[in-house]
Amino acid sequence: MQLTPLHVTGGRQLSGEIAVQHSKNAALPIIVATLLSSEPVTLHGVPRLSDVYTILELMHHLGTRHAWVGPNSLTLHTPEILNTDAPYALVSKMRASFIVLGAILARAGTATVSMPGGCAWGPRPVDQHVKALRALGAEVTEDGGNFFARREGSLSGSFVFELLTVGGTHNAILAAALGEGTVILENASIDTDVVDVIEFLNVLGARIEGAGTNTITIHGVKALRGGEYTVIPDRIEAGTFMMLAAATRSQLTLTNVRPDHLRAVTSKLAEMGVDILEDGNRMIVDARDRELKPVNVTTQSYPGFPTDLQPQMSALLATVPGTSVIQDPVYPDRLTHVAELHRMGATITVSGYTQVIQGGTLHAAPVKAADLRAGAALFIAGLTCEGETVIDGVQYLNRGYERLAERLRGIGAQVTQTESVLAADD
Ligand SMILES: CC(=O)N[C@H]1[C@@H](OP(=O)(O)OP(=O)(O)OC[C@H]2O[C@@H](n3ccc(=O)[nH]c3=O)[C@H](O)[C@@H]2O)O[C@H](CO)[C@@H](O)[C@@H]1O
Numbered sequence: 001m002q003l004t005p006l007h008v009t010g011g012r013q014l015s016g017e018i019a020v021q022h023s024k025n026a027a028l029p030i031i032v033a034t035l036l037s038s039e040p041v042t043l044h045g046v047p048r049l050s051d052v053y054t055i056l057e058l059m060h061h062l063g064t065r066h067a068w069v070g071p072n073s074l075t076l077h078t079p080e081i082l083n084t085d086a087p088y089a090l091v092s093k094m095r096a097s098f099i100v101l102g103a104i105l106a107r108a109g110t111a112t113v114s115m116p117g118g119c120a121w122g123p124r125p126v127d128q129h130v131k132a133l134r135a136l137g138a139e140v141t142e143d144g145g146n147f148f149a150r151r152e153g154s155l156s157g158s159f160v161f162e163l164l165t166v167g168g169t170h171n172a173i174l175a176a177a178l179g180e181g182t183v184i185l186e187n188a189s190i191d192t193d194v195v196d197v198i199e200f201l202n203v204l205g206a207r208i209e210g211a212g213t214n215t216i217t218i219h220g221v222k223a224l225r226g227g228e229y230t231v232i233p234d235r236i237e238a239g240t241f242m243m244l245a246a247a248t249r250s251q252l253t254l255t256n257v258r259p260d261h262l263r264a265v266t267s268k269l270a271e272m273g274v275d276i277l278e279d280g281n282r283m284i285v286d287a288r289d290r291e292l293k294p295v296n297v298t299t300q301s302y303p304g305f306p307t308d309l310q311p312q313m314s315a316l317l318a319t320v321p322g323t324s325v326i327q328d329p330v331y332p333d334r335l336t337h338v339a340e341l342h343r344m345g346a347t348i349t350v351s352g353y354t355q356v357i358q359g360g361t362l363h364a365a366p367v368k369a370a371d372l373r374a375g376a377a378l379f380i381a382g383l384t385c386e387g388e389t390v391i392d393g394v395q396y397l398n399r400g401y402e403r404l405a406e407r408l409r410g411i412g413a414q415v416t417q418t419e420s421v422l423a424a425d426d
């Protein structure tokens with residue numbers, strides 16, 4: 001869908017309260033995890049994002065019927081799996097869809113899933129997903145851009161991930177949750193989105209231990225029941241708004257936040273001189289009248305500094321006088337925002353996955369987002385400069401930020417766009 005650009009005029013302080021949406025990257029695998037139950041499941045805190053509509057389209061193909069029962073509440077029901085394949089046209093749109101491989105395999109015994117898409121800043125392998133499923137007893141082959149998986153009986157055994165992978169851990173958990181075997185995953189991800197999926201599955205009657213530790217034990221169960229669950233707050237959206245507050249030297253109050261999920265971000269912003277006050281699920285971020293200091297940042301798996309906030313951090317540090325260094329070894333090629341920030345006057349030199357940033361003042365320019373978080377970096381940058389920045393590639397922002405223009409206007413930002421139409425009953 002071709003969307004109209006976002007027009008952003010900055011150079012003035014923002015203020016007020018902004019409610020953070022619930023987590024995109026937890027909601028997507030939780031929606032997929034409902035495939036494991038034949039009973040209805042109601043989810044609360046599902047953000048209305050294009051990625052959510054994409055996964056619902058895929059789920060519909062697999063046999064799930066859904067209905068929105070509130071602004072962010074969704075009931076899903078998969079009495080039976082009608083198709084065991086996840087076609088290229090749907091999987092290629094987003095990364096998270098690849099975990100239907102484990103879910104379909106668990107429920108139907110066989111699955112065909114196209115190689116995943118998603119934000120395309122460089123290679124995003126799935127070798128660990130495949131190695132894990134094979135180690136647990138599934139047969140997985142690849143041909144013509146598709147993975148074929150099948151199992152005889154229940155999955156069982158153990159697998160040590162060669163690196164920390166969120167999606168790989170999701171896929172293995174979903175594949176092993178049903179059945180009679182016990183599976184042990186070592187060096188598993190401790191990401192908040194993995195913990196949320198496990199807690200959700202346990203509400204439906206799964207027996208999964210070790211959430212939030214590197215060793216996850218899954219005792220297969222015969223069936224899962226229906227149930228109700230609320231998705232966790234989106235720590236990446238919260239971090240984006242924290243950086244927006246800092247970059248515009250404003251004070252913002254964020255609600256629906258889990259400060260315990262944001263430790264690495266909070267401490268980095270505090271090191272820069274931003275005041276952050278935590279009060280339950282609220283956070284006040286204050287950068288008014290501050291001379292912010294440059295910092296060095298390296299991304300890591302959770303609980304380290306998230307790669308999903310690296311582009312936004314580049315935009316922020318481009319406004320901070322002095323030399324900052326950002327390294328993103330998690331996704332070394334996640335750099336599509338850099339050339340666009342150059343158009344806005346940023347001084348950033350890139351060598352491998354290292355950005356050296358000489359901070360200063362940015363100016364408005366026409367720019368284009370080539371992926372979701374690059375888009376976030378651009379609206380942050382745009383809101384720091386006087387004049388109008390026109391941001392193209394809004395379809396990427398709609399993947400991850402619900403009603404963005406409207407919510408930014410709520411904190412005093414001058415942002416206009418002919419709103420994209422995501423149908424309420426889509
Ligand atoms: C939908 C979703 O939740 N997406 C998030 C998820 O993506 P995703 O689950 O795809 O990311 P992973 O955690 O799997 O990737 C982490 C690292 O492991 C590598 N790797 C991963 C799998 C594999 O089989 N082999 C391999 O080498 C990746 O190249 C990367 O360097 O976590 C990323 C890292 O926090 C985030 O940027 C994404 O926003």
Ligand SMILES: C=C(OP(=O)(O)O)C(=O)O
Binds near residue numbers: 096117
């Ligand atoms: C990159 C992201 O999502 P995906 O993994 O679906 O591309 C993201 O949420 O920042």
